[in-house]
Amino acid sequence: MLLIRCPYCQQTLPELEFTYAGQAHVARPDAANKQISDEEWRDFLFIRTNVKGPHYERWRHAHGCGRFFNAVRDTVSDRFLITYKVEDPRPELSDLLEKSE
Amino acid sequence: MTHFSALSLLKNALTGHKNWDAQWPDSQPKAEYDVIIVGAGGHGLGAAYYLAKEHGITNVAVIDKGWLGGGNTGRNTTIIRSNYLYDESARLYDHALDLWDGLSQELNYNVMYSNRGVLMLAHNVHDVQSFKRHIHANRLNGVDNTWLTPQEAKEYCPPLDISASARFPVMGAALQRRAGTARHDAVAWGYARGASQRGVDIIQNCPVTAIRRGPDGRVTGVETARGFIGAKKVAVSAAGHTSVVMDSAGVRMPLESYPLQALVSEPVKPVFPCVVMSNTVHAYISQSDKGELVIGSGTDQYTSYSQRGGLPLIEHTVAAICEIFPIFNRMRMLRKWGGIVDVTPDRSAILGKTPVPGLYVNCGWGTGGFKATPGAAHTLAWTVAKDEPHAINAPFTLERFATGRLIDEAAAAAVAH
Numbered sequence: 001m002l003l004i005r006c007p008y009c010q011q012t013l014p015e016l017e018f019t020y021a022g023q024a025h026v027a028r029p030d031a032a033n034k035q036i037s038d039e040e041w042r043d044f045l046f047i048r049t050n051v052k053g054p055h056y057e058r059w060r061h062a063h064g065c066g067r068f069f070n071a072v073r074d075t076v077s078d079r080f081l082i083t084y085k086v087e088d089p090r091p092e093l094s095d096l097l098e099k100s101e
Numbered sequence: 102m103t104h105f106s107a108l109s110l111l112k113n114a115l116t117g118h119k120n121w122d123a124q125w126p127d128s129q130p131k132a133e134y135d136v137i138i139v140g141a142g143g144h145g146l147g148a149a150y151y152l153a154k155e156h157g158i159t160n161v162a163v164i165d166k167g168w169l170g171g172g173n174t175g176r177n178t179t180i181i182r183s184n185y186l187y188d189e190s191a192r193l194y195d196h197a198l199d200l201w202d203g204l205s206q207e208l209n210y211n212v213m214y215s216n217r218g219v220l221m222l223a224h225n226v227h228d229v230q231s232f233k234r235h236i237h238a239n240r241l242n243g244v245d246n247t248w249l250t251p252q253e254a255k256e257y258c259p260p261l262d263i264s265a266s267a268r269f270p271v272m273g274a275a276l277q278r279r280a281g282t283a284r285h286d287a288v289a290w291g292y293a294r295g296a297s298q299r300g301v302d303i304i305q306n307c308p309v310t311a312i313r314r315g316p317d318g319r320v321t322g323v324e325t326a327r328g329f330i331g332a333k334k335v336a337v338s339a340a341g342h343t344s345v346v347m348d349s350a351g352v353r354m355p356l357e358s359y360p361l362q363a364l365v366s367e368p369v370k371p372v373f374p375c376v377v378m379s380n381t382v383h384a385y386i387s388q389s390d391k392g393e394l395v396i397g398s399g400t401d402q403y404t405s406y407s408q409r410g411g412l413p414l415i416e417h418t419v420a421a422i423c424e425i426f427p428i429f430n431r432m433r434m435l436r437k438w439g440g441i442v443d444v445t446p447d448r449s450a451i452l453g454k455t456p457v458p459g460l461y462v463n464c465g466w467g468t469g470g471f472k473a474t475p476g477a478a479h480t481l482a483w484t485v486a487k488d489e490p491h492a493i494n495a496p497f498t499l500e501r502f503a504t505g506r507l508i509d510e511a512a513a514a515a516v517a518h
Contacts, residue, residue: 001411001412001413002403002411015411015413016413019402020402020403020404022357038503038504038505039503041503042355042502042503043353045446045502046355046446046502047353047354047355047502048355048356048357050344050345050354050356050357050358050404052342052345052358052406055404057403057404073403075358075404075405075406075407076405076406076407077407078403078405078407078409
């Protein structure tokens with residue numbers, strides 16, 4: 001069972017309270033202002049980093065505050081390096097790895 | 102190498118089974134091959150076997166980071182069926198089923214394919230309508246599938262509770278009679294033996310760290326833990342690790358890797374005659390020839406390479422089984438494990454060429470790759486040998502995610518499969 005810290009509730013709670021919501025920081029192409037190719041749509045919709053190691057991802061505290069937040073989790077050990085609010089900037093991986101040593 | 106027969110069995114029985122030969126040598130890598138296959142699971146070994154047998158290409162190596170058949174081939178719940186909704190999938194999985202039928206004879210290796218039938222339970226009006234649609238679609242594609250009333254389902258599978266008071270009442274079931282199970286390890290071993298007999302090298306405990314390309318973009322070989330190995334063609338069949346390997350060739354894949362768990366009970370006498378699946382409650386169960394109940398369900402919710410998965414999913418799975426089969430609620434579970442499955446956005450496989458010349462891929466089988474083993478291997482070998490798609494794998498391209506011609510089994514089954 002994963003234990004996940006909700007950055008809004010400031011509590012560490014069991015995985016059952018949360019739903020996984022895929023890779024974080026995937027930006028939608030700016031279709032209003034320019035022509036988007038099929039390949040760009042494919043990359044936005046379907047291509048994922050699927051990284052083996054630290055993974056930027058979204059979670060939702062579905063059975064708590066109901067809010068989405070971001071996290072960095074190592075997909076080999078399943079250990080969370082950090083969880084942070086949606087409005088917070090994307091943390092640098094090198095800083096996180098230094099802190100977690 | 103020994104040809105297995107009643108006579109060879111008898112002969113070896115008389116000498117206490119001490120004189121059986123090794124079934125395949127543990128090969129050392131050569132400097133170069135015509136074809137390298139990354140991943141020694143059933144799909145990869147099978148592709149090597151068909152390359153050698155049907156296309157005469159024997160200068161082939163199958164390379165794996167672990168031991169042969171130690172990934173998802175050895176971790177799945179061994180269910181075989183072909184009752185998929187869409188034409189493309191029905192053709193591919195039914196091709197596999199045709200090959201399963203004669204596989205033991207073909208390989209001279211008992212893969213214990215048992216067409217005991219797969220029964221898919223309908224618990225509500227939506228299930229009934231959707232399964233009947235599947236049955237009609239299957240019949241139009243020449244795939245056997247029959248609708249059973251609750252009474253007929255109970256006759257086929259006596260442990261089933263069809264009483265009106267059941268938590269999830271059975272309103273009928275779809276039965277594919279040709280479907281069933283096989284011995285997963287034996288499939289890998291049989292293909293390994295057959296490929297090795299024809300000159301294929303099987304290189305174990307040798308992780309492939311990168312795919313190398315020449316200045317013209319063509320594949321030149323692979324970097325491994327034992328150094329560079331040259332190859333004219335490389336086929337990646339690495340399940341959950343496919344996107345990691347493909348990334349090194351500069352090809353980004355529409356894949357996400359999730360843990361899929363399964364568990365077995367302690368062995369008991371024969372009690373369960375077929376495979377039962379319930380998409381609504383979401384679990385599936387069969388009994389192995391050793392007597393263990395083999396149980397599985399969906400993937401964990403988060404991507405991971407940990408080959409573990411979490412206990413909440415096991416609890417959900419066992420709860421579902423106990424609801425459908427209350428007679429099993431005092432069975433003790435013996436082991437649980439996880440494998441890493443590579444899931445595509447439309448839940449259909451990717452099987453064929455890639456933008457890189459000389460590089461082929463067989464991946465995205467998600468939670469249901471075992472059943473496709475012979476079909477995937479057979480058509481992958483064709484594509485690698487001829488550098489063109491086989492009629493059956495032609496729709497399963499990587500390009501479909503840009504063109505939009507998806508094969509949306511995800512929507513058809515409403516569960517990962």
